[in-house]
Amino acid sequence: SDFILQLVTDKDEVVRQRFFNGSSTGVFEMVDPGSYKLRLIADSNNNKLWDAGDFRKSIQPEKIDYHPDQITVRSNWEVEVVWDR
Numbered sequence: 228s229d230f231i232l233q234l235v236t237d238k239d240e241v242v243r244q245r246f247f248n249g250s251s252t253g254v255f256e257m258v259d260p261g262s263y264k265l266r267l268i269a270d271s272n273n274n275k276l277w278d279a280g281d282f283r284k285s286i287q288p289e290k291i292d293y294h295p296d297q298i299t300v301r302s303n304w305e306v307e308v309v310w311d312r
Contacts, residue, residue, distance in 0.1 A: 231268040231275065234258065234298075239266075246275055260302045265294035265310065 232253040233244040243255040280288035
C-alpha cells in the first residue's frame with residue numbers, strides 16, 4: 228500500500244510529510260526543536276491526499292494512525308523512532 232507519513236504539531240498542523248509505499252524509512256531533516264506527533268495515512272487511491280470518503284458511494288475514509296508516543300526534538304540532536312504497524 229501507499230502511505231503518507233506526517234510530522235505534526237500538537238494542534239495537528241503538518242510540519243513535514245513524506246510519501247512512500249510498503250515498508251520504508253521516513254527521514255525528516257532540519258526540524259525545529261519542539262514536541263511533535265507522527266501520523267500515518269493509508270493512501271489507498273495513491274493521490275497523496277487524505278480522502279474523507281463518500282457516504283453516497285459507500286466509500287470509507289482513508290485510515291489514519293498516530294504513533295503512541297510524543298516525539299521531542301532537541302537542537303543538534305537526532306531522534307530515531309521505530310514504528311511497527
